Each structure stands twice: as structure tokens, then as C-alpha cells.
Amino acid sequence: MMGMIEEIDKEDMTAMVDAFPSLLQIYSLSEEYQKKLEHIDKTSIKGIGLVGMGGSAISGLLSKGLLDQKSHIPIVSVQDYKLPKYIQKKWVVIAVSYSGNTEETLASLKEGQGRGCTCLGITSGGKLRNKLPSEQIQLLPKGLQPRAALPIIFAAVYPTIQLLIGTDKEDLVKVGRKLEELEKDWGGNITPVQFAKSISNSIPLFTGWSHLSPVAYRARCQINENAKTAAYNSDIPEANHNEIESCESFSKYRIIPVFLRSIYEETGITRRFEITGEIYRAQGISPLEIRFEELSQIEETLVHTYYLDKVSVELAKILKADPISVDRISTLKRKLASSDETH
Amino acid sequence: MMGMIEEIDKEDMTAMVDAFPSLLQIYSLSEEYQKKLEHIDKTSIKGIGLVGMGGSAISGLLSKGLLDQKSHIPIVSVQDYKLPKYIQKKWVVIAVSYSGNTEETLASLKEGQGRGCTCLGITSGGKLRNKLPSEQIQLLPKGLQPRAALPIIFAAVYPTIQLLIGTDKEDLVKVGRKLEELEKDWGGNITPVQFAKSISNSIPLFTGWSHLSPVAYRARCQINENAKTAAYNSDIPEANHNEIESCESFSKYRIIPVFLRSIYEETGITRRFEITGEIYRAQGISPLEIRFEELSQIEETLVHTYYLDKVSVELAKILKADPISVDRISTLKRKLASSDETH
Incomplete structure (x- = not known):
């Protein structure tokens, strides 16, 4: 089923959204990453910091909404360049960036690393991939718009948090089938x-x-x-x-x-x-x-x-809008990058 | 200066808002409450849960915004009937309700008490006043609209959090004077x-x-x-x-x-x-x-x-709107109360 992503046209948002239930089902944590997660000492974790922006932040926010009533440690979403001060050594920082190049996420991850947090990354590549040892990275298939990648990002973020807080893992294949039925x-x-x-x-x-x-x-x-x-x-x-x-x-x-x-x-x-x-x-x-x-x-x-x-x-x-184009977001990123060079 | 509040017409929102800088200056924590705060073992606190709704929640949100970069423990705002599961025994729960009768706040406070949290209340009276021993209540002067009471609520919530996390207390009188100047x-x-x-x-x-x-x-x-x-x-x-x-x-x-x-x-x-x-x-x-x-x-x-x-x-x-009336909020509260009776 993993070939499916290549079959979805990146320029066709309707098809990408239609794939939601299947995307939820095709993906599971890599053995290496899962082993790393299992080896983290759960009893000493003080909290989980979810670091991500826009389409990459959503899986974390949905997970937090589902798990706040089940978790014995705080789950905090950070959508900025900086971590709150209390995210320190015994916290797990999960950096989520589908592209791997979101500057706020990379900056906050760097801060987490500097503070000695246990850091994890969920990404399809980019710079994020090389910021952490491979067993701390859950690699996602490339080829989707970040906002349409929600189901595969969720299928990595949600079980990661469940493993860290020790709740039963949900069967996302079953959930995906339920969506198809609905x-x-x-x-x-x-x-x-x-x-x-x-x-x-x-x-x-x-x-x-x-x-x-x-x-x-x-x-x-x-x-x-x-x-x-x-x-x-x-x-x-x-x-x-x-x-x-x-x-x-x-x-x-x-x-x-x-x-x-x-x-x-x-x-x-x-x-x-x-x-x-x-x-x-x-x-x-x-x-x-x-x-x-x-x-x-x-x-x-x-x-x-x-x-x-x-x-x-x-x-x-x-509304005759192009659901694929994000011209203004691209303009903003380009201008930010060029102002970086002049500073 | 405490007589000032009686002088402000509860039906005059312009005057209530104009009093913002003075309200910030007139109020300070009671000796009894401050002593209680000083006796809480700060080293064992795992986090602070700010419980409140609407106008009463704002002081907590503003405080969190100012202190997230200074606090070694999480400061979490709860605007619901339920606390997240992780707010447990070693957390401090600060219930803020100007009227003292906000049902969501009272429900969350009750949950915090049931879990053995250290609980504090900031209120002008109502039911909240009697839910906690007097030394755990910071009593506010009555007579303002909850949303206009922000400066006096803030002048209680902010120093409470500062004391709990061990940062220097700000001089709110100086801040109030600065506002008057500005x-x-x-x-x-x-x-x-x-x-x-x-x-x-x-x-x-x-x-x-x-x-x-x-x-x-x-x-x-x-x-x-x-x-x-x-x-x-x-x-x-x-x-x-x-x-x-x-x-x-x-x-x-x-x-x-x-x-x-x-x-x-x-x-x-x-x-x-x-x-x-x-x-x-x-x-x-x-x-x-x-x-x-x-x-x-x-x-x-x-x-x-x-x-x-x-x-x-x-x-x-x-817009020729009456800034005092909150007819829809009142209607909703009345209907909620009457549906309680029929359940």
C-alpha cells in the first residue's frame, strides 16, 4: 500500500483529501523508532512538548485533545520559535515538520536539545532529518501537501504519545475503515x-x-x-x-x-x-x-x-480558488529568507 | 482608596474602564492569604492550573503569557468543567471567579479538591468563597462587572503565581502610574x-x-x-x-x-x-x-x-450598543439553571 502516495497527484487536493482514510491505514512506526520509544524511561518523563506549525501542528493538537483526559503528564503544544522555560531536561520534545524545514520548529527543537530534553522528530526529510540520530526520527513518505498529510502525521504522532504515556495503542486501520464506511x-x-x-x-x-x-x-x-x-x-x-x-x-x-x-x-x-x-x-x-x-x-x-x-x-x-497554491505563504517564506541574508 | 469601587457606577462601563490604572494600584494580597502562599512547599509543586471562564479567565491568560518564559513549572489554563487528568496532587489549582458562582469553575475546583491538589480561590464572594478555608481565598471588592474587574483580579492572580514560581514581585502601583501617564x-x-x-x-x-x-x-x-x-x-x-x-x-x-x-x-x-x-x-x-x-x-x-x-x-x-447589558449570557444562565431543576 505504500506505493499509493506516489499515485496521488500532488497537484490534486481533492484526491489527496479523498485518500484520508487510506493514509491513516498505510502507515505505522518504524521498528527502529519504536524500539527507541520503548527504551525511554517513562516513569521519569515530566511532560511532552509538541513542537510544530500549521498543518504539521494539527496532529499534535488533535492528539492532545484526545489524550488530556488520559495522560498523567502535561501535553503542551508550542507554535513558536521558543519553548516555555519549564520544558527542561526530563521533558520529551516531539518536533513535527512534514517538510522538515519549518524554521520555528527547528529553532524550538534546537532549544530543547540545548536543554537536554529527550528529542524526537517526525518528518518526511529536510533539515529536521539530520538534526537527530536516525532512531529518534520517524520518517514519513514524501509527496503530499503538508496540510493533506495529516492522516500519516497523525498515525505517527498519536501512537508516539500513547507509548510515552502508557495508554493502549489504538488500531488506526480499524479507524480508517470506519471512515470509509461513514x-x-x-x-x-x-x-x-x-x-x-x-x-x-x-x-x-x-x-x-x-x-x-x-x-x-x-x-x-x-x-x-x-x-x-x-x-x-x-x-x-x-x-x-x-x-x-x-x-x-x-x-x-x-x-x-x-x-x-x-x-x-x-x-x-x-x-x-x-x-x-x-x-x-x-x-x-x-x-x-x-x-x-x-x-x-x-x-x-x-x-x-x-x-x-x-x-x-x-x-x-x-469559490474558484486553487486549493493547491499557497502563494502568500511562499512569498512570506521567500522574503523572510532574503531578509535573513541581509542581516 | 478602597472606597473608590463603591464610587464607580456599576452601570457606567466607561467609568469602570477608566478606572483601570487606579484599580491596578488599590489592591494587594491579604496578609492571611499571603502567609498561606508563603507556607506552600514550592519545591514540590509540579504545575499550576488556572481555572476560570470569560472575564475571570483573562488575568490568568495574561499572567501565563508573561510568565511562561520565567516559570520552571507548567502554567495551564482550564476553561471547562473538567481538569486534564495530569492535574493531580502536587499541582496548585487557582480557581478564579469574580462572582464566585461560575459553574464550570466550581466543578473544576471540586475535581481539584477531590484529587488532593492545593487549591486557592480568587473571588468577590458567591459560592466559591465557602468552598475553601478563608486563608486560601483572596477576597476581592464587589461591585464591578466581571470583565471590568480585570485589574483587581490581575493584581491578585499575577502575584500569586509569582510567589508560587519564585520570581520577583512586580510593583503594580508603579505599573498603574505608568498607565496613567501613557x-x-x-x-x-x-x-x-x-x-x-x-x-x-x-x-x-x-x-x-x-x-x-x-x-x-x-x-x-x-x-x-x-x-x-x-x-x-x-x-x-x-x-x-x-x-x-x-x-x-x-x-x-x-x-x-x-x-x-x-x-x-x-x-x-x-x-x-x-x-x-x-x-x-x-x-x-x-x-x-x-x-x-x-x-x-x-x-x-x-x-x-x-x-x-x-x-x-x-x-x-x-454602534449604540449598551456595554453593560449581557442579556444573552443571562438568558443562557437562566435556561441552564431551569434545565438543572428538571433533570
Whole structure:
């Protein structure tokens, strides 16, 4: 199955996103890397620092969302050039960069190495590959756009964290098959094409709770990058303390709230979503909802992500945006590199 | 000076926000509470969990932004009913609720108590006051709107964390005086009134870095609650990996980026702000900037916050919104309470 990645056209975002369930299934940790992980003294680890940016950060954020209620040590996401001071010797730093060349990630990794942290790298190559001994690197297949590589990055990051915190490893092949099954009718939700149509003239505001909060952030980023249009995110219950008061401007600015619902919500959270919906409707705003039944938490996280990834590509088609190009990100990187030379 | 709070009209948000610098100066930790803090064995603390929602959460987020580069232990913000699993016995849980009745905060505090965490409370009364022995409660003066109470909450939360992590205590009286001095000409920035005018027909998108990232979030919430209109936030460098691609929709949706600049930016961050600005301008978007010179990090954090608090109230005046009322938040709380009774 590993040949599959070469078959996917790097210039075809629809195909890359369609491959989500298969990408989740084809990849597993290398023996060498897994052996290294098993040899780390788990009892002495004080915390895990996930270092990465943009599309490479998402797998870490989704993993943290799933594991914060299971981990006996803090899992901290760092999206900057610098590590917080408390990430020191007994912390594990996992540097995730699909390209291997993200400068913030390389800078933070270097800091972690300087502090004597146990460092791991997850990458398809680039500079990151040579910053660590090979057994501390989980090498990913090349050839995907970083944001479309989420399933294979996740399939490396998530089991790494599970091994470090000592929870049972999930069967990602089974999860991938579940996603394939679900996409036949999307669990009764409207199709991603219909969904994309219904937000095509609006700013979607994705609102999630707990493990679906990072999915809301992922949806914002995917729509920004693939469809080149504005999208924002927020969390329940926090949004109930401030954002809810802004809803009288939603019609004026064409903001459409999208609730990412979970079957794991406690009563208080369910009621908050319901009442927030009532308040929005009283304002003439109909929030959209995405909800799946009878899934494990990891299935729920990944199917919401997959569905919204598809929405972002369908939205690009409607808006006639090129989902592949990231001209502005490239311009920025080029200008940053040239200013480096002049300094 | 403590009588001041009674003199401020609870129904006058302009006056409450104007009192920001004085509120920062009038308040200090009680002797009993400070003694308790001094007796906590600092060497055994594994981390600090800041528990709070909305206006009560902000002081913690600002403190974390200022202290992450100085603390040897993780400072984690929890805005939910549940604590992450890793917040256990050797963690300090600081429950912050101005009213003392925020249900998420009370639930998380209860969990912390059940796990044997060292628990502290910062509140003006309510149920929270009776959940802990008096020496573990820092009592705040009543009579302000929670979101306007930020300076007095901050003046309790920030020194609490500083004591726990062993950094030098800042002189908040001096900081307050500095704010009073700065508001004479706002350090050369346009006035909050002018600023409010320039965003009055747009969605402001506040973008910060490091210690100014939580200020960007505060600005979003203040505009939501006071001016009843949409506002969003993002972080540099993360926004350079996704959000920047959405800028071609900014004109269509009347989104106006606002950069919160810091004199503590490293070259890479400064260049990122500059190049992001260039890319936005090439798209016909002129980002606004707020920037102050020659301030300490805490002064910078608080003067940006104060300035943007003023903007939120001025914006409310322009939009003819009542900055005091929070009808939707009240409706939601009432409905939640009545559904509790029927369950």
C-alpha cells in the first residue's frame, strides 16, 4: 500500500483529501523508532512538548485533545520559535515538520536539545532529518501537501504519545475503515458538497468542545488555505461567556455558526449547545450542526476532520480558488529568507 | 482608596474602564492569604492550573503569557468543567471567579479538591468563597462587572503565581502610574475613540505574539461583550501558516487586521509582521497597528489591554450598543439553571 502516495497527484487536493482514510491505514512506526520509544524511561518523563506549525501542528493538537483526559503528564503544544522555560531536561520534545524545514520548529527543537530534553522528530526529510540520530526520527513518505498529510502525521504522532504515556495503542486501520464506511452517507449529515454550498457566501464560525475544539481550529485553517477565505473558531463553554453577545452582528457580517457536536458531551455541554442555538435562532441565525452517532472518541475526532477537510476543498471549487497554491505563504517564506541574508 | 469601587457606577462601563490604572494600584494580597502562599512547599509543586471562564479567565491568560518564559513549572489554563487528568496532587489549582458562582469553575475546583491538589480561590464572594478555608481565598471588592474587574483580579492572580514560581514581585502601583501617564497621549497611537471609529464598520482581527497573544483574545471578548459585535484573534507566527491565505476575502467581509506589536519581538517576528502587512496591503487591506515604546513586558501587556478595553467601550457608543447589558449570557444562565431543576 505504500506505493499509493506516489499515485496521488500532488497537484490534486481533492484526491489527496479523498485518500484520508487510506493514509491513516498505510502507515505505522518504524521498528527502529519504536524500539527507541520503548527504551525511554517513562516513569521519569515530566511532560511532552509538541513542537510544530500549521498543518504539521494539527496532529499534535488533535492528539492532545484526545489524550488530556488520559495522560498523567502535561501535553503542551508550542507554535513558536521558543519553548516555555519549564520544558527542561526530563521533558520529551516531539518536533513535527512534514517538510522538515519549518524554521520555528527547528529553532524550538534546537532549544530543547540545548536543554537536554529527550528529542524526537517526525518528518518526511529536510533539515529536521539530520538534526537527530536516525532512531529518534520517524520518517514519513514524501509527496503530499503538508496540510493533506495529516492522516500519516497523525498515525505517527498519536501512537508516539500513547507509548510515552502508557495508554493502549489504538488500531488506526480499524479507524480508517470506519471512515470509509461513514463516507457512504456521512452518518446522515448533509454531504460536504451541500455543506460547502451552505457556507459559500458566509464566514463559518466553527465551535467545538473538548476533543472537537482542535477540529474546529483545523477547519478554520483548512478553509483559509484551501478555499482562501475567512473562517474562525471558538470553544464551548468559553464562547458562552463572551462570543454569544456578538451574535446580533452575525447577519450584518454574514457569519454562520457551525456546531461540532459530540456524543460524549455531558448534560451541561449539550444544554449549552442547545441554548446557544436557540439564542442564535432568536436573532435570525440558523447554526449548522455536524454530528455522528456511535463512534469512539478518536473516530469522532477524525471523521469530523475528514468531513470538514472535504468541505474546504468543495468550498474552494465553488469559490474558484486553487486549493493547491499557497502563494502568500511562499512569498512570506521567500522574503523572510532574503531578509535573513541581509542581516 | 478602597472606597473608590463603591464610587464607580456599576452601570457606567466607561467609568469602570477608566478606572483601570487606579484599580491596578488599590489592591494587594491579604496578609492571611499571603502567609498561606508563603507556607506552600514550592519545591514540590509540579504545575499550576488556572481555572476560570470569560472575564475571570483573562488575568490568568495574561499572567501565563508573561510568565511562561520565567516559570520552571507548567502554567495551564482550564476553561471547562473538567481538569486534564495530569492535574493531580502536587499541582496548585487557582480557581478564579469574580462572582464566585461560575459553574464550570466550581466543578473544576471540586475535581481539584477531590484529587488532593492545593487549591486557592480568587473571588468577590458567591459560592466559591465557602468552598475553601478563608486563608486560601483572596477576597476581592464587589461591585464591578466581571470583565471590568480585570485589574483587581490581575493584581491578585499575577502575584500569586509569582510567589508560587519564585520570581520577583512586580510593583503594580508603579505599573498603574505608568498607565496613567501613557493615557495622556497613548504613546503616539491614535486615540481609542479614533481607533473605534476606524473599525466601526468592520470585523477586527487582532493578531498578537507571545505575551500579546492573550491581549488579542481579550480584545475579541471585550468587543463581543461591550460592543455586541464580531471580533476575532490570531497569533503570529502560527497565522503565517494558514490565515494569511484567507486575506483575499477580507475586503468582501470587511475584516480589518489589527497588529499588536511588541518591542520584545525578535527579528524573525518583526519581519513576519512587516511582511504580513505588505501582503495584506497588496490585497488592498491596510492593517492597523498598536505599539508602545520603552515599556517593561508587564506594562506593555497592560497598556495594550487598557487601550483596547477603551476601544471596546467607544465602539459600543458608536454602534449604540449598551456595554453593560449581557442579556444573552443571562438568558443562557437562566435556561441552564431551569434545565438543572428538571433533570
